[in-house]
Amino acid sequence: MGKTGSITEASEALDGIWKAGKEPDSIILRSTLLQADGERSRLTKLILPRGIALRLYLLAVFEAQCRLDVGTPWQNVLPLKGAESWSTLVAIDGAYDTASRTYDTALKNMPPELRGSESAEERWRMRKLEDLRLRQVKGALRSLEELGKEDALVSVPRGPRGQRLYENFSLMEEGGRGDKPTPDFYTVPTLSWTAAKTITVPKDFFLKGWVQVLNPSEVATWLILRMMSQRAPMKHHASGVFLTTRPRMQFFGLRNDAWEDGCQRLLEFGLIRHAEPPETEEVAEGATIDPMMRVFFSQPARVRQPYEPHFWQMTDGGLAKDAAQKLDQELTLRQQALDAAAVKRAQHNPERLAGHPPADK
Numbered sequence: 001m002g003k004t005g006s007i008t009e010a011s012e013a014l015d016g017i018w019k020a021g022k023e024p025d026s027i028i029l030r031s032t033l034l035q036a037d038g039e040r041s042r043l044t045k046l047i048l049p050r051g052i053a054l055r056l057y058l059l060a061v062f063e064a065q066c067r068l069d070v071g072t073p074w075q076n077v078l079p080l081k082g083a084e085s086w087s088t089l090v091a092i093d094g095a096y097d098t099a100s101r102t103y104d105t106a107l108k109n110m111p112p113e114l115r116g117s118e119s120a121e122e123r124w125r126m127r128k129l130e131d132l133r134l135r136q137v138k139g140a141l142r143s144l145e146e147l148g149k150e151d152a153l154v155s156v157p158r159g160p161r162g163q164r165l166y167e168n169f170s171l172m173e174e175g176g177r178g179d180k181p182t183p184d185f186y187t188v189p190t191l192s193w194t195a196a197k198t199i200t201v202p203k204d205f206f207l208k209g210w211v212q213v214l215n216p217s218e219v220a221t222w223l224i225l226r227m228m229s230q231r232a233p234m235k236h237h238a239s240g241v242f243l244t245t246r247p248r249m250q251f252f253g254l255r256n257d258a259w260e261d262g263c264q265r266l267l268e269f270g271l272i273r274h275a276e277p278p279e280t281e282e283v284a285e286g287a288t289i290d291p292m293m294r295v296f297f298s299q300p301a302r303v304r305q306p307y308e309p310h311f312w313q314m315t316d317g318g319l320a321k322d323a324a325q326k327l328d329q330e331l332t333l334r335q336q337a338l339d340a341a342a343v344k345r346a347q348h349n350p351e352r353l354a355g356h357p358p359a360d361k
Contacts, residue, residue, distance in 0.1 A: 006091035006129070007209045007324040013088045014062065014206050021066030026200040028189050029061065032175035034199075034220075034227055040253035042151050042176055043223065046143070047216040047258060052090055052136050053143035054216045057153050059089050060171050062206050065188050074171045074186040080137055087133035091212040138166050145169075151176040155183060199227045202319055209323035210271075217254075221262025224252055225272060229314050240275025240311030263310065268330050270318035275311040 018024075034043045046054035064074050079085045142164070144154040155170045155177065171186040178184040192198045201223075205211055214222065228243065229236040248254055266272045318326075 007212050010089055010091040010212055011207060011209045013084070014059070016084075017063055017066050017089075018203065018207060024065050024203060026202050027062050027065050027206070028191050028198050028200055029223070030174035030189050030198055031227055032173070034223055034252055036249075036251055036253035037151075042147060042153060042174070043220050044253045044255075044258075045147055045151070047220055047254075048143065051139050051143055052092070053140040054219060055090060055211055056086070056137065056140040057144055057171075058201075058211055058219075059086075059206070061174075061186075062211075063089070064171070064186060068188050070188045070190050072188055074188075076167065076169060076171070080167050081130060081134045086137050087130060090133060090136060091209070092129075092133055092136055138164075141166055141169055147176065149177065150179050153177075199223070199230050201226070202316055204316075204319035208319060208321065210319060213323045213327045214265075214269075217258035218262045218265050220252075220254060221259055222266055222271060224248075224254065225263075225266075225312055226314060236313060240313045242309040242311045244309050263312065269323075269326055270321065271315060272312045273315050275313045 033041070035041055036044070043054070046057070048054075060074075063078070067077070068074065081087045141154055141156055145152050145156050147153060153172045153174075153176060155172065156164045156166060157168050157170075159165050170183070172178075173184040173186050175184060189198055191200065211219075224243070225241065228241040232241060235241065243259070245256060248259060263272065267274070
């Protein structure tokens with residue numbers, strides 16, 4: 001994505017929408033997106049190995065709140081492709097050749113008559129990238145619709161021959177379409193200060209490219225930590241928040257590997273940090289605790305746990321950094337660490353270091 005400049009272009013497109021609209025400091029999400037109904041939540045159903053479904057839904061919510069007043073029903077005003085379209089809001093890797101795992105053969109299907117002309121090659125690249133973006137957007141809409149009859153986050157009408165009319169899609173609230181005859185069409189929510197029915201996402205998550213570079217499990221982990229930090233702000237500030245396996249699966253449906261990998265990546269990116277665990281559980285006189293938070297934060301006193309969870313604090317200052325640059329830095333550091341480890345291992349085996357196969361024992 002760095003080679004194609006797609007992150008910069010998508011961020012600039014989002015910045016244009018933000019500046020042309022209401023310029024909200026934060027985007028409001030209903031917490032029903034995160035909460036599990038059964039085994040998984042709508043959020044964790046969107047942790048997919050391929051596609052941009054979760055990203056597109058968050059981008060649609062961003063676009064809506066830049067344009068609409070609280071309580072206003074959403075209607076699509078953007079085309080799927082072309083200038084100022086849904087395709088321009090997503091950054092994808094259109095130059096990468098999957099078969100060869102390189103960028104060098106991205107032009108292999110270019111007509112011979114276009115080769116050798118820098119402008120023609122660039123037009124070819126841009127057209128292929130636009131086609132790929134359009135396919136990704138359509139695939140995301142299908143994934144959002146196919147979450148289930150009640151959980152669907154979009155609805156795509158059908159034409160006379162049953163074909164999907166993608167440009168006429170409708171956006172649903174974070175809780176899904178619902179089980180009533182009239183779907184729960186999306187409206188801009190009011191920020192709730194009771195029972196944490198909503199969570200806020202700073203604008204920099206969108207404008208600095210984080211929505212583009214974080215994978216779905218990292219986004220899910222970040223949103224869950226964010227909801228917890230806003231439900232228990234004093235505890236988050238004093239000692240951090242944590243989440244053990246049982247309540248995580250019960251309330252969010254997020255599995256261990258996604259959670260642990262997500263926390264590690266967010267830590268490396270500077271979006272969360274370690275916090276010291278509290279020595280004692282203190283609650284101010286007369287204070288009330290959200291029942292869900294009581295489950296999250298309750299631990300048997302003075303009993304050593306076989307697995308002590310990490311305590312985390314959000315670091316919103318990290319969102320102000322350019323996401324693409326930060327990702328590139330972390331990938332470079334990781335590669336350097338892998339190279340150093342390989343050299344260290346080879347130093348214990350001089351024959352391998354010299355390029356000779358080890359002798360048979």
